[in-house]
Amino acid sequence: MVRLANNHISIDCVVLGFDGSNLRVLLVKRSGKDENGEYNDMKLPGSLIYQDEDLDEAAMRVLHELTGVKDVPLQQFKTFGSKDRTRNLRDIVWLERAQQAHVERIVTVAYFAIVKLDAAMQRLVNRESAEWVPVGEVGTLAFDHNLIIAEALKSVRREVENNRSILFDLLPKKFTASQLRTLAEIIHGKELDVRNFHKKISQMPYVVPLEERQKGVAHRAARYFKFDRKIYNTSR
Amino acid sequence: MVRLANNHISIDCVVLGFDGSNLRVLLVKRSGKDENGEYNDMKLPGSLIYQDEDLDEAAMRVLHELTGVKDVPLQQFKTFGSKDRTRNLRDIVWLERAQQAHVERIVTVAYFAIVKLDAAMQRLVNRESAEWVPVGEVGTLAFDHNLIIAEALKSVRREVENNRSILFDLLPKKFTASQLRTLAEIIHGKELDVRNFHKKISQMPYVVPLEERQKGVAHRAARYFKFDRKIYNTSR
DNA sequence: ACAAAAGTGTTTAATATACACCCATGA
DNA sequence: TCATGGGTGTATATTAAACACTTTTGT
Known part of the structure; x- marks a missing residue:
């Protein structure tokens, strides 16, 4: 049994990926019983803090345990400590069963992480009772996790x-201009002009065009690009 | 005696004001004894969380107790939970005396507030054993408070x-163009061209020129401006 | 008269925006 | 040959940057 720093402080991770047309968030399944019998819902991956770890380390641990990846940059973005964030009876019962102790309030430090939603990441869906849910289709989650997202x-x-x-952390290593544009549109929340976007890309020395093109598509094959982080770091 | 939510979670406030040429941060004095005898140093105003308050409420309470002002917008910006943020022996002794209990780790949620450093605020220096210290002249503070600032x-x-x-929250109600420019230079960390700056001001409908001018200065008297929040809110 | 800070325009470069048609490919 | 998405250029508007001298006031 791992020693906890205390049972008042947790971290939660909002792990985001991009499937080519939607942003998706990684959720884990939760089940339990309440007054209406058994239920199944979802929550963000998270954990209480262990005795010997910093907040950032706890967040990295949770992400590593769930996805197997290390060294994913996690960024702390906000701490949630409203006294009624555990207002829902179902959440209280679930927590006290999980911790086998009375729980008064949990302040949670929230992190986001940006990952490439590649085949290995997709496989999590079955293996870990986790799921990549499009951010537009997230139902009612445990605690204040909808707010956190x-x-x-x-x-x-x-x-x-x-x-x-x-942006490039969300894309595969090789990507088309329209994938990059679609992603940028989602992030900025508005449509972008195709020609102006191509112009902008061509002025970014760190977005390098490749000779490789799409194959087997029923239209003109798109060119692939890659992101060169070295050039990015030195070019500003 | 107030009931605490627990003794693991605190808030700290970085209260910033502008004296016309420098940013200043509000610090409170701390004294105690360590192996070298008595010491006096400073820390950020802060507090553990009470049983019945949210994080934001705790931050507002601390600010209100210290300055007497309410309704100052406070903004949570980062949470500090490194396990060795209480690495310094002096801090551990001070904490355990203050709380009369063993302390393992305190995670602190940090807020900043922006206030007008007017005469009333200045008077705090004596009354509350608090001090407005120019951010460039802050010495070594308790805990990780230098990092937090x-x-x-x-x-x-x-x-x-x-x-x-x-920016306008930091300035007096009536301010000159050069006060605004000096402040902007401090915030942006670079000098701004005087003519371009005047041009920019004149294009901001919410920075309204007044007829009033400086008096008793040994040079051409500067015009005063005021900030009109109504116009600001509707003009974008 | 002089010291000290206030105030004032123009030119140029860079960046953002609007907009319509042809191209390549598989079905 | 058609349906689908890929790819390209020019003109205009907006914004940012560079730059030097005159004005006002108290001492």
Whole structure:
């Protein structure tokens, strides 16, 4: 049994991926019983803090346990400590069963992470009772996790404003101009002109065109691009 | 005696004001004894969380107790929970005396507030064993409070980028163009061209020129301006 | 008269926006 | 040959940046 720092402080992770047309958030399944019998719903991956770890370490641990990946940059974005964030009876019962102790209030420090939603990540769906849910289709989650996701999206948008390289963390290594544009449109919340967007890409030295093109598509094959982080870091 | 939610979660406030040429941060004095005898140093105003209050409420309470002002917008910007943020022996002894209990770790949720450093605020210096210290002259503080201030300044800079009205919260009701420019230079960390700055002001409908001018200065008297929040809110 | 800060325009460069048609490919 | 999405250029408007001298006031 791991020693906890205490049972008042937790972290939750909003892990975001991009499937080519939608942003998706990684949720874990939760089940229990309440006055209406058994229920199944979902929550953000999270954990209480262990005795010997920092907040950031706890967030990395949760992400690593769930996805197997290490070294994913996690960013703390907000702490939620409303006294009625555990107002829902179902949540209280679930917590006290999980912790086998009376729980008064849990303050949670929320992190977001940006990952490439590749085949390995997709496989989580079965293996870990986790699921990649499009952010537009997230149902009612445990605790205030819907609020946490909403705030995460705001923070991600702000972050992208002053660090464009985050967009490329969401894309596969090779991507088309229209994938990049679709993603940018989702993040900025508005449509972007195709020609102006191509112009902009061509002025970004760190978005390098490849010779490789799409295959087997029923239309003109799109060129692939890659993101060159070295050039990005030196070019500003 | 007030009931605490627990002794693991606190809030700290980075309260910032502008004296016309420097940003200043509000610090409170701390004294105690360590192996070298008595010491006096400073810390950020802060508090553990009470049983019946949210994080934001705790921050407002601390600010109100110290300054007497209510309704100052406080903004949560980061949570500090490194396990060695209470690494310093002096801090541990001080905490355990203050709380009369063993303390393992305290996670603190940090807020910043922006206030007008007017005469009433200045008077705090004596009355409350508090002091307005220029951010460039802050010595070594308790805990990780130097780090917290540094992060607060980063957050304020980011905030000002997408909400210019914050600048005007730091200025007196009537201010000159050069006060506004000096403040903007401090926040942005670079000098601004005087002519371009005047041009920009004149294009901001919410910065309204007054007929009143400086008096008794040994040079051409500067015009005063005021900030009109109504116009600001409707003009974008 | 002088010291000290206030105030004032123009030119140029960079960036953002609007807009319509042809191209390549598989079915 | 048709349906589908890929790819391209020019003109205009907006915003940012560079730059030097005159004005007002108290001492």
